[in-house]
Amino acid sequence: MTLELQPLFPLALAQAQLRLDPLELAVLMQEVLALRGSAEGNPQEGCAWTGDINGIWQLHRLAPFAGVTEQLRRHSWSYLQQLGFDPACLALHIQRAWPVVSAPGQVVGRHHHPNAHLSAILYLNGDGSGRSGCLRLYPPRAMNELVPGLAVGHGGPLRGGSAAAQRWNAPWVDVAPRAGQLVLFPAGTDHAVTPNDDPEELRLSLAFDLVLSAPPAGPQDPAPPEYLAPHPSQWTPLEPG
């Protein structure tokens, strides 16, 4: 009898190739470059330019991005439904959306999006080789390394490059961007962007922070579920003072 390993607790990474004609892609790329203007990167040395900290955080409200925002809407609901959520019990919001431009040599350091629930990225260019920088996703914890540090340390007992070690003890998984590819994953997942090693190409992507809430509640509706925020339209701002 053979011993079988069963993967438990899988992280839901979604990928979809959007229908974007080359002209639309070219327009989006031009728009992103215009929004970046003469900036070359974030203040942190070697970091790509990210619109979220440079005043460009509502991309979803700009007309040229309406088409991709609509495709994002459809795929996001599909993602939620495939995870088992009931759309009738949820509202979904784009909280923030911004462009990212990674010049040759630039990276985005490891981080996650604690303010959001679902993260989405749309790549405007990339040929699938990963040369212009990969999205690097980290597991919340190396659940199968058995000995803490074993999966990332030097000289350990894992066979380098073995499919088994990669499947059960990968310290990260890289996703190579491809033009028009949409990626979705839980916003709490640590991720980074590896260096753009293409001396010729600016790596262009759009990032979205999505938030789940309860739908707007009418007077006869039950209270929103305990772990879901009520719909933002039903919040009351409290002014200081």
Ligand SMILES: [Fe+2]
């Ligand atoms: Fe991010």
